[in-house]
Every structure is written in C-alpha cells, then in structure tokens.
Amino acid sequence: MDSVEEQPSVKVEKTASNLKEKPDSYIKGMILSTAVLILFTCANNSSIPLFTQYIHSRYEDMYSNGTHSSSTNDQSPCHGNASVEDNDVEVRVQQSTSSEILKLSLCFQLPPVFVNMVVGSYSDHIGRKMLFLLPMLGCTCKYIGFLVVVKFNLNLNFLLIGTLLEGFSGSIFTFILANMAYAADVTKTHATRTFAIVITDCSVSVAMALGQIMTGFLIQKLDYFYPSVIHTTLILLAIAIVIFGITETVKEKEVKELSPVVHLKKVFGFYVNKSRDNKRFIFIVCVIVFALLSIGLSGKTTIEILYQLGRPFCWNPVKIGYYGAYSTVFMTVSGIVAIKLGSKCVRVEVIAVIGMFLLVASLILEGLARTDAMLYSVPFVASINSVAFPVTRSVLSRMVEAHEQGAIFSSMATIDTLSAAIGSTGFASLYRATAGTMRGMAFHVIGAVIFIAAILKMLVIVKLPRQPSYEQILSPPEDEKDPNLNQNHYGTFAKGENNTSC
Template sequence: MDSVQEQPNVKSQETASNVHDKPKSYIKERVISSVVLMLFTCANNSSVPLFTQYIHSRYEDVYSNGTHSSSISTNKQSSCLANASEEAVEVEVRVQQSTSFEILKLCLCFQIPPVIVNMVVGSYSDHIGRKLLFVLPMLGCTCKYVGFILVIKYHLNLNFLLIGTLLEGFSGSTSTFLLANMAYAADVTKTHATRTFAIVMTDSSVSIAIALGQVMTGFLIEKLGYFYPSVINTALILLATAIVIFGLTETVKKTEVKELSPVVHLKKVFGFYVNKSGDNKRSIFIASVIVFALLSIGLNGKGAIEILYQLGRPFCWDPVKIGYYGAYSTVFMTISGLVAIKLGSACVRVEILSVTGMFLLMGSLILQGLASTDAMLYSVPFVASISSVSIPVTRSVLSSMVEAHEQGAIFSSMATVETLCGAIGSTAFVSLYRATVGTMRGMTFLVIAAVVFMAAIMKIVVIVKSPRQPSYDIFQSPPEDQKAQTPDHNQYGTIPKGENNTPC
C-alpha cells in the first residue's frame, strides 16, 4: 500500500499541469455549471413521480378492468377513494404490490451498473476531461425518457422501461454527473473556504431544483397526463447538454492515461480504509463510511416507496398533492439545514448537529410509518427539520481528512458506496413494502428508522474517537487553505450531493 500512497503526489503534479491556467474570474464557469446542475436535477428527479404514478395508474387499469386512460390523462379520481369495500381494498393492495415490483426492477437497472462505473471514473477524470463526464449521464437520462415516452405513446409493455433505465445506469447516471460537478468545482475554485457550509449551500440549490420539478410535475400530470411532462423534461436535459457542449469551458487538457489497470485506481479509491497506521485515523475513516452507507441505505429505501405509500390508503393522494408535499418537504428541510449549519455551528460542533438530525429523521420515519391522516403525514418534514445536514456533514468529514490530491479518490469512494448502498436499500425496502402492504404498510418506515438509529450510534463513535487525535481534527482547514491557493492547487471546494431521488 505504501507504493500506492506515493503515487498521488506525482498525479497531483500532473493534474496541476493538466488544468488550464485559470482566468481571473470564475463567475462564468460557476454560473454555467450551476445552471446545468439545476436543469439536470429538475428534469431527472421529476422521473420519480412520473414513473411511479404512471406505473401505478397502469396497474389500476389492469386490475379494475379499465381503459387506457392512464396513458393520456389522470383526471379520474383514484379508485382507492371511490370504493372502500373489501374487494376494492384487495384490488388496491394488488396494485401496490405490482407497482412496487416494477419499481424494484427499475431500481436494479438504475443502480447496479453505476457501481462499476464509479469505482474508477473519478481516478480517470483528470485525463479524459470534464465535459465527457457531464454529457454521458445526460445522454443516459435522455434515453430513459425516450423509452418512457414510447411506452406512454404506444402503450407498450412496462418491461420496455427497463431498456432506457439500463442505458442510463451504464452511463454512470446521477452519481457520475455529481462527480463531474465535484471535479469541475475543484478546477474553478481557489480556496477551500468553509467546506461544510459550501456543501450544504450546493445541496440547497439542488433541493430547490427538485422542489420546482416536483411541483411542476404534479400540475402537469394532473392537467396533461404523463406524455407532455416527459417531453418537457427531455427538452430540459437536451438544453443542459447543449449548454455543456457549447458553453462550458473545458478545464482539463486531455492526456494519455499512463496507468490503465483498474486495480491501481481501485487501490487509490479504497486505500483509505485499509491503509495501516499507528493511530485511529483508519478507524475513523471506516466508521464514517459506515455512517454514510447506512444513511444511503435508509434514504434510498425511503425514496423508493414514499410516493407509492402516498398513493395508497388511507391517503390516496393525487399528483398535485404529491407535488406539493415533495416541494414543501424539500424546501422546509433545506432551509432548516441551512439555518442549523449557519447559526448552530457557532454554538456546537457540526457533528453534534449531524447526530441530532439523525435522531430527528428517525422520529419522522416512525411518525410516517404510523401516520393515518394527511395532517400526520404533513408533519413528517417538520419533525425531520435539520436532518438534511447529516449526509453533507458526513461527506465533509471524509473530504476533510484527506489531502488535496486525494479528493478525487475519496469522492469516487463515496460515489461507489452511495450507489451500491442505494441499490441495497431500494431492493430491501421495496421488497419489504411489497410483503407488508396488505398488513402493515408503514412497517418499512419503522425498519428504516432502525437503520438510521444504527447510523446515529456509529456517528457518536466517530465524535468520541476523533478528538483523541488532534492532528486529525476532522474540521481542521487543510494545508492548502492555510496558505493562499495558487492556480496550481486542485482543491475540491463545493460538493453537490445527490438527493437519491432516482426512479427508485
């Protein structure tokens, strides 16, 4: 491992030479990359309500002997409100089970391929250029929407959705797109600044885009059905792609990749967790990545079933209600997280805020699992409040513990863990929901709360262990920030985080 650890120093010098001489102003690059991020996030995350509600509507038609109206419009009232008989309840349970099975298949197609891609893509990104990492996921997302549009237009078998989703998965999907944003942010950022607040601020812009997409999608589904929202989202993705190709400045000169063996790149990505040292730094790394993994499992599981849960009894929400709730939940929790980080960090360590957020998230999941009225469900984001800081703080912990030349490797590591755990969480909790929807459909949220509780306990271990090594103060400014950075420093300043809002 020692030989592997020496290589980043050489690569750091190569990377510095690969990056163009930075201009005096980075406003143009930052604005364009932010616009691209907002467009992609808004369009891509809108596929969650679109796919879930369309599939649910298709199965309502099947089990209710209905027409193909689901492919055109959703003006009809949900069947779960129209009839409360025992037969109607049984039909609604079968609809939920069939829909959850289709979502499970989409999850596997969407989340398994990026695990392979993300293992090495971060380490290669300094040679192949940033634009390619932006464009590939957007083309994959376009394929997903084209497949969806064809299924709606011609009322094809739902299995055709798997083709476009699988193509998106092999493009690297959301995780690769976010990794491209991390690398590009590093190229156009001079200093580290306040890492945690920068991460949360970037998360906030992503959250706003998600909220806008959810509200827009809810209204469009209600008024126009599923076809036209899909066309609009495809247009947004193509617009973002054109902006990247013609408007985004390439910050890296393409060079030959000297080491093609993926083994070397895998060692760089995962060497943090196996490198032997005489202190507890490795144990903090491992504990932190376990926290990150558990949160990813829980949040992906929650995202996979939340809309399906709202469509079923006793809520029977329509697309507009689902859109409103998604926007309200996202915006409220984002604002709460920003306020907590900005004001609370002056009084307590941000790690304490992170643990508090996890316990609040656990409470909100219990409430969500036991909810029986709309009012109880609307109070879930209020209880969760500052839980949105938990993952950004964990990212910041891992990022702050490594040197500047190791940032690409640590981000690839997190992307791989997040994608793999997303697949595990989606598969496990969608399967659990499918098995318990006829008995206690809220059981899945209670189990997710137990996973979050384990993450909180592990986080407490990190807090207790980290102060014992002052040199590894997890929020100490890295060396490159203690001196005014020159254009030769390649620092990953702002880190956009995926909300794990995928078709899963």
C-alpha cells in the first residue's frame, strides 16, 4: 500500500462545517486510536473464549455429579472412555452450553441494534469520543458481573445483567463504528482513508490473536477469575487514553435536531432516498453482502470454540488460544499480501470474491474435520477471506460526503449488529439441535450463506460499468491535488490498483 506523506498545510473540510480542520498529520491520531483499538479488542474479544469455557466447565461439573471441578483440569466427560453414558453427558454439556451462550448473545447483540441506529448520526454533531467511551464502560460492567459470578459461584443467569449493560452501551459494534468514523475524519484523501480502514481491521485481527492466545494461557495457569481482572485493567487503560490522549475531530456543539426520526432518515436514507437513485443499487447490494458476511462469521465465532471443546477434539484452553491466534494472524497477513500484490493486477472486489469462495471451502472442511490436522488446515484454506469486510466498508464510505461518515458507519453498525444477532442465535440453535448427530452441519449452512454473499458481490462487479454516475463521486477538495488518486473510478484502493495488467 502507498506510504502516506504528511502535508505541511492545514486544510478545512468544506463539505462539513461541523468537522474540525484537518490536522497537519493524521499519524498521531491513528496511532492513539489504534492503541485504544488493540487494548479494547484484546480485552473484549477475550470474553468469548473465557465465558464459553467457564460455562462449559460449570455444566461439566453439574452433569458429572461434581467429579469435575469448575476449573481447567482434564477430568471431563470428553476425556473419558467412549461409553454411551459419556457420550450422553458430553452432548448434554454441549447443548446446555450453547443454550446459555444463546441467551448471552441476545443480551449483548439485540440492544445495540437500536443504539446504533442513531448514535453514529448524533456523533457527526456531538463528537466521536462518546462512541469510544460508551462501549468500553459497558464492557467493564460485563467483566465486573463475570468476576462476581466466578468469585461466589453464582447462578449463571447473573451473567446476563452485565451483558445487558454492555448491550445497551452499543457493544463492540459501536466501538468499531467509532474507529471507522474517526479514521474517516482524520484522513485527508480517499486513498489514505481506505488505508486507514484496512489498518483498523488488521489491528482488530492482531488484538483478537493476542487476546486469544493470552486468555488460553491465563485460564490454564490462573483459572477464570484473574484473567477477567487483567482484561478489565486493559479496558480502563484504553478509557484513559481516549479521555486524555485522543483529540476530538468534531466541533462540540448542540445537535440541531434531537428527534431520532430525523437521524434514522439520515442513517438509512442512503438506501431509499430517490436523490441517490444512481447509487442505490450499489448501496443496497453492498449492505446485503455485508449483512450476509456478518451473519455467517458471527455464527462461526459463536459455535467454533464449543465445537473444539467437544469430541473428537477435546481441546484445552491453551490449544484453543493457539488455534485462535494462528488462524487470525495467518488470515490477516494473507489478506494484506493479497491486497498489496493482487490489486496491481485486478480490482480489490475480485480479490474479495475469491476470499469468500475460499471461506466457503474452509467451512465445508471444518464441518467435516475429525482430526486436529484437518482443523488446523481450515485457516490455510480460508487464507485471504479477511479482505471482504474492509473492501465493503471502504466502498460505502467513499460514496458519501465527509459530514455523512457517522451516518453511513452507523447504518453499517446497525446492520452488523442485527446480522450478528441473527447469526449467533440462529447457528447456536442449529448447533444445539445437531450436537448429538451432525455437529458439523452448522458450518456447512454458514458456508451456504457466504456463498450467496459471493454471488451478490460478483453481481456488483458486473453491474458497476453500467453505473456511470457511481464513478463520478465527488471528492473532498484535498483529493483534487492527490497525484496518487484516480478520481475516475470508485474502486481506488492503493496506487496502481486499477491497472488490470501485472
């Protein structure tokens, strides 16, 4: 990707009076926001393996009549002889754990659907810091609730309280919205904006890998209480950086219109507004692709650890952490390499489609896996699938004006939240229903969802040449003097990207 040179002069965004002057350099802002992103994502995403394994351990203890303590030893039904009784116990543990995860998923994924409908649009007026702080405070509440349950061995339903508070804070979806909107604010050109969005997505992947491998070791060595203390500390550090380090990119002023209806129109007007007729097809299809990807990947995340805990794998926390780190890092690096090298030959949308088809193949393999080797080959097959999300986000971001960035990312966050709720609940229920018969079936259904997304993405690529007005997107004033930006094509991802020959 292109290196980004700092501009000596300060420029004012003419299309958005509520945005502050562009900073002399966006490097400082991106470094601080990336640090916050890594700290929070590392802590927040660690709750998935932490909660799943703790709940699984509690149900093992319950169904094994107390012979398995709620910790990390290997005396579980999964490690016993393959008797009918052991198999029945293991299936009951899997089903009960998936039911509990389903309830938690509903608590932290349904409330953000309503929160994210308007919060991004409001942030275009009252600032981005709010978007950073709300989900971090909510996640802190979730971990405090988890600490209390673990410390006093309370009923698992008490986990719902902290999780609900996180949900009403907007959860991880609002935090991603904050990072995307902030990246759009501090970048000066479309090219650097896309680069910043990709870096943001890659930072999420790196943080997830760190969190997964760290959580595996911490659970193995310290049980479940102290890892949650460490993750809470990371979140508090991220809050301090936001409050004292990050500069607000939007002028603090009163919102002109407080009615949520007005902001809902701003958020979803991109897909229904007649004035955008020439772009509506691209808007709608890109959002459908985005939604299908979110449904599939959230479903995969929900059931994957549970799948690894059961037969025939019976993985411990360290193996789960290793696998999570390996798969995340490998697919992220593969995606960056594919974008850097492949964009010199083909459009990035083509690379995204290839990544989706590879993801479908990996999901089929994962559902059929019976050995550790087969499971470890899944990320290798999936390889470059990580480019699909940032490509879609970048396309939608470049289609709107600077003062609409909060609204467009709010619409994506809302759709992402709703889709994640559908994916998590739907595939958790499917996994529960098939746990005793065809446990890998859920992965095959997820593969079908991703396959549909890939077909729709191909339709976008075919139709784009027929959308002349889409290619004539108005750019901010600072883009007009950018020699590295091809302004006659919407898909500029990096220098030389539209060159169709290697």
